[in-house]
Amino acid sequence: MNKTVNQKAWFLVLPVLILVGFSAVIPLMTVVNYSVQDTFGNNVFFWAGLDWFRDMLESERMWNALGRQLVFSSIILAIEVPLGIFVALNMPKKGFWASFCLVLMSLPLLIPWNVVGTIWQIFGRVDIGLLGYVLAKLGVNYNYTQNVIDAWATVIIMDVWHWTSLVALLAYAGLQSIPDAYYQAAKIDQASRWKVFRFIELPKMAGVLMIAILLRFMDSFMIYTEPFVVTGGGPGNATTFLSIDLVKMALGQFDLGPAAAFSLMYFLVILLISWVFYTVMTNLDKRDGV
Amino acid sequence: MAKITLDNLAHSYLKQPKSDDDWALKELNHDWADGEAYALLGSSGCGKSTLLNIISGLLRPSRGRILFDGRDVTDAPTAERNIAQVFQFPVVYDTMTVGENLAFPLKNRGADPKYIAERVNAIAAMIGMEDQLRRKARGLTADAKQKISLGRGMVREDVNALLFDEPLTVIDPHMKWELRTQLKQLHHDFGHTMIYVTHDQTEALTFADKVVVMYDGRVVQIGTPQELFERPAHTFVGFFIGSPGMNLFDAQVSGATATVQGVAVPLGDSYAPVAGQVQIGVRPEFVRLHAGGEGLPARITRVEDVGRHKIVRLDVGGTAANAILDEGTPVPAGADRVSFDAEAINVYADDWRVAPQSLQGRAA
Structure with missing residues (x-):
């Protein structure tokens, strides 16, 4: 084969390189730059090597935030995925009510995150919030600003309310792609409802479910706005997730070095977990035959 | 079972x-x-x-x-x-x-x-x-x-x-x-x-x-x-059944004779007067081609050799029709008439088959 060699073709890639450079590489490099230096102000910097990374790895505060973060993500995945599938299975397949449900399900997804936070912040208030007030009247000692369990419950329920729709809509799309013949064949084969789910619906949904899990994991792992608005990370540090802690460190305390090292490690953790997800997903697809 | x-x-x-x-x-x-x-x-x-x-x-x-x-x-x-x-x-x-x-x-x-x-x-x-x-x-x-x-x-x-x-x-x-x-x-x-x-x-x-x-x-x-x-x-x-399917011609039927395009076609049996849109149907296997003589005037438009037999495409007074000839049989030279095997002709009224008189009451 005769290939024409024309080095000028590189120019065609240039715009993308420039765009990615400005949008991702340069900002990231600034963070890298901060993470290996120290300053006492006046824009004077000292070389600090890997000290900040060492500090952060030894910092109990970071490990605690990471722990809380993992617990939070696990809980919301454990609730939202099964609940989303359950909702999708029970949605009407076609007609007016199908469209109605779709619109209804999409609504929470359209609300800006800080508004979601505000809604729940007010909703849960014992003095004026519908939820808080009713619970108080029922004699439940509910107070998300003082009780750790209440704060966690509020943040989790809020996230479930906000994002279960996403899982449900993706699962619904997966279900809709199953031809009728599969259900008919299952009836002919006298399969139980559970077997229809296990051998037809679940395998057909597997692809979109992996995407849903990945999206929900990444999003929940980086959650900031909603818990910040509702609890501000409290009571104490009970709902201080990684992002909240990071912002406290970077902007609250203006510890640029540690915050930069922290965010780089944060980034690597997300990258690592996403990579694992991706590998598992592609391997599932390749598991064909033999 | x-x-x-x-x-x-x-x-x-x-x-x-x-x-x-x-x-x-x-x-x-x-x-x-x-x-x-x-x-x-x-x-x-x-x-x-x-x-x-x-x-x-x-x-x-x-x-x-x-x-x-x-x-x-x-x-x-x-x-x-x-x-x-x-x-x-x-x-x-x-x-x-x-x-x-x-x-x-x-x-x-x-x-x-x-x-x-x-x-x-x-x-x-x-x-x-x-x-x-x-x-x-x-x-x-x-x-x-x-x-x-x-x-x-x-x-x-x-x-x-x-x-x-x-x-x-x-x-x-x-x-x-x-x-x-x-x-x-x-x-x-x-x-x-x-x-x-x-x-x-x-x-x-x-x-x-x-x-x-x-x-x-x-x-x-x-x-x-x-x-x-x-x-x-x-x-x-x-x-639908047969390849090609049955030929159909608009006709008037009285007794044991059908009139197609003004030409009398003998039928295998006699029929009581039939109402509705009357047609006779004959499968291509029972269509005979010959030069001159009895039958409907026809023009050969195409001959297709499908191996086992030949399919002759015909234009019979404006109606498309087909005839099947055995592989060994040549298309008669100057063929311009078709006739049908009388026994193989079926009569239809409004698309449904009409039973001949001798069988009436036995099958429809």
């Missing part, structure tokens, strides 16, 4: 069917005899699959009843009817192996594991997939998947009926013959009632003892392949 009775059965996909056209399946009374192999033949969208889905219980008929051995099962769910059905497009359970797929219907009925293993091996041998039993079904080719679907349909021995909904569409021609032969063998060995839906006449005629021809939601004729060929009850049957 069971005799399946359709009692005043009709189905419409609309909630409030008004005109005749709203019915996907028009009123139907029929017995499917126990242990017979039927082919359900008709063009796409004529109600074949609807009928099949009603029999298997996937669809509830809008009207009428369906009985298995005299027991009303109209409202019985599919599982209770114990029917096997194979669909046009392959359905396999992707996450299971080929063997698990074949075993699935038996497992669901709680069969003995030893019996299941035995049946799975027997079926695998039948569809030629013994060496792939442990392979995952995902990623197989379409015809391998369809073979699995067929296998799943045949794995239960105690089914009331086996229904096939154009099962060989996706299978390549060589395998088609083999599988069809297997199905016939299966029918021969076990005597299940089988209904085989197809729009391929060769498939229908080779598979079945009796062919049921459907047209526009109606059963137009039930008969042996020979009856369908010699005495099509409806012009659709004449046209």
Whole structure:
């Protein structure tokens, strides 16, 4: 084969390189730059090597935030995925009510995150919030600003309310792609409802479910706005997730070095977990035959 | 195994069917005899699959009843009817192996594991997939998947009926013959009632003892392949079965003579006066070509040699017609007339066959 060699073709890639450079590489490099230096102000910097990374790895505060973060993500995945599938299975397949449900399900997804936070912040208030007030009247000692369990419950329920729709809509799309013949064949084969789910619906949904899990994991792992608005990370540090802690460190305390090292490690953790997800997903697809 | 009775059965996909056209399946009374192999033949969208889905219980008929051995099962769910059905497009359970797929219907009925293993091996041998039993079904080719679907349909021995909904569409021609032969063998060995839906006449005629021809939601004729060929009850049957189909000419009929385009054509039998739009039908096999003499003036437009015989395309006074000549027979030089074998002519009024006078009262 005769290939024409024309080095000028590189120019065609240039715009993308420039765009990615400005949008991702340069900002990231600034963070890298901060993470290996120290300053006492006046824009004077000292070389600090890997000290900040060492500090952060030894910092109990970071490990605690990471722990809380993992617990939070696990809980919301454990609730939202099964609940989303359950909702999708029970949605009407076609007609007016199908469209109605779709619109209804999409609504929470359209609300800006800080508004979601505000809604729940007010909703849960014992003095004026519908939820808080009713619970108080029922004699439940509910107070998300003082009780750790209440704060966690509020943040989790809020996230479930906000994002279960996403899982449900993706699962619904997966279900809709199953031809009728599969259900008919299952009836002919006298399969139980559970077997229809296990051998037809679940395998057909597997692809979109992996995407849903990945999206929900990444999003929940980086959650900031909603818990910040509702609890501000409290009571104490009970709902201080990684992002909240990071912002406290970077902007609250203006510890640029540690915050930069922290965010780089944060980034690597997300990258690592996403990579694992991706590998598992592609391997599932390749598991064909033999 | 069971005799399946359709009692005043009709189905419409609309909630409030008004005109005749709203019915996907028009009123139907029929017995499917126990242990017979039927082919359900008709063009796409004529109600074949609807009928099949009603029999298997996937669809509830809008009207009428369906009985298995005299027991009303109209409202019985599919599982209770114990029917096997194979669909046009392959359905396999992707996450299971080929063997698990074949075993699935038996497992669901709680069969003995030893019996299941035995049946799975027997079926695998039948569809030629013994060496792939442990392979995952995902990623197989379409015809391998369809073979699995067929296998799943045949794995239960105690089914009331086996229904096939154009099962060989996706299978390549060589395998088609083999599988069809297997199905016939299966029918021969076990005597299940089988209904085989197809729009391929060769498939229908080779598979079945009796062919049921459907047209526009109606059963137009039930008969042996020979009856369908010699005495099509409806012009659709004449046209649909045979390659090419039956020739039709507008005619007036009185006694034993039909007048076509002003020319008298002798008929094999005499007819009482017929009303409506009258046509005579004659299959291309019984059209004779000759130069001059008796018959209708005709012009040859094209001759197609298909190997076993020649098809002569004709223009008979503006009506397109066909004649079939044996491979050895040359097209007569200067042929400009056609005549028909009188015995092979059928008379139709408004598309339905009219019985000749000598038979009137015996058959319609």
